[in-house]
Amino acid sequence: MLGKCYWKMFRKVDDEWDEKAKAKRPTVDEIIHAFVNAIKTVPKPKDNRQDPILEPHYKLASIVHKLVIMKAMEPQAGADLLQQQPYAVRKGEHVVVSDQEEWEPFILEILRHLRSADKPHWQHRMIARVASIIYDENTPEYVAAMAARHEFRESIFTKTMHIQVWKPDAERPGRHCVYMERYVRYITKIFIVIADKPNMEALVKRVRKKATEFHRFNQVWTECCSAYLKLIRRIASINANMDEVFKSISHEEFDAFSDRLTAWIADPRMAHPALDALRETVELKKLNANAMKPTPIDDLINDAWATLYMQVGKTIPGPDPSSLHSTQMDGSGETPAAAAVRSIGPMSLNNLVMDMNGTQIPVPVTFAGSEPSRPRKIGISRREVLRRAELAVNRVPDLPRAIAPASARPRVSEQPSPIMVLGSNAEPSQRSTSANTSTPRIEIPSRPAETQTAEQEQREQEKKEDEESERGSLHDSADDESDLSDVPDMDDVDSSMIFPNLVGREGEGQSSSANGGENEAEEGGGEEASSPTNKE
16 A cells, blocks of 8 residues: 555656645655565465465556656666566566567566466456557557457456456455446447447447446446447448438428338348448437437437438339329318319208308308418428437337138128018018027037038038028018908907907897897998999
8 A cells, every 4th residue: 555655646746736745756766665565564375275465466567567668667677676576477587678669578478477376367457457558549559459359358358248347355445336437448449449349239238237336437338339339330331410311302202212211121131231220229229218418329320311211212112202292282182173062062061051040151161272382391300310210120010910720710601691681571480590590600620620521511501501491481471471461341340359348238238239230230231222223
């Protein structure tokens, strides 16, 4: 801890405004002496099963490397000092290092030797130091970036970009989050140099899930998303600022080509670099969930859709949008002549609206298209482009419907029911028979297929014959027969049958009524007999 404090004072004293603080700047010998004393006083492992404490050994090598890079210490002096330590390379023999170019291989050998002594691979700082020595951010090179990525992928970042940064017991609280931030931002720059989009995509998903494990997460997430968007744009060859494509296009043309693009994207066999870029960008927008400002993501979605519009949408066969929408006007597409015919008909508004006295009230009628249509502005807004692009990517393709087997379908009679054709003149027994005949039945096959097929054919044949016989009888009875019978002659009907509850008088009442009936009958007969003579 004393050596770390000396080193901070040595590096930051130039930023102090107080001259007394600058005068108390630690020397290089004081810094080196503090770390050497820490190595001497560090507890030694009691047996081979106990892991050694490598922190002071690594810190001394790191400070010596920084001093040599700053030219505050000669490379040969740094090599002689490190060769005197317990974990010296080549068994502590003398090594000649004359300049900076020879110093880099030597210090990498020292760090790798310390890593070999770290059996549980807890010392992640050694790996990061080796990667930082191999790859210089100020002079990015592809080969150096690939070597640095190889160093990181050995233990810190797995194949699925899972971050493994161990947290020792003696580490200061919160220091683990600082290392997580530092390593992610460093490897993000490496991925940009080597154009490693698959690993960058996996890293973005990992970082989003572990938001609480990063110091200054907003900055880390912004850098990761920006790097991922750069890789998507570079690999798909999508130009920036393609808003000019949609500024001179009408809405009809945009809708027509967008519909074609949507149908084209729905086909899983179609492939295009801009289509892959569009899908990945829309997926990133969902993952972002407003964690950062979505403007860069929306820019790439707009540019990707514009690229597809120009490179794919124009080549998809279809009718010309200008010919389809040349005669279309705002509102209804009905011609004025057809509207006039419709307004004069019996169900027109003028014939239906009247006052209380029955006088027709004239109603002004406005024909569709009688007024000049208002042309829509040329140009498509950014919001409309984003809506169509996201809708095309998020659209779920229609799945084919499963066709049920023929044996499981209900059999419905194809012939209409006689009751539906002739009304209710049929007998009740015929109604029940026809109703039962027209009721659909679902048969569950429980017998062999051949037997079941023969029985079904026989039933269908019998059913057709019954329906034809019933239909013929119903048609015949409809003309000749009727439920209503003729009115009987009143002379043939007994009066007691007409009024059964009427009680007659006894004796004279009954004889007088009988005589009266006979006299009336005789008088009626005489009138009937005399009527021909009178006519003559």
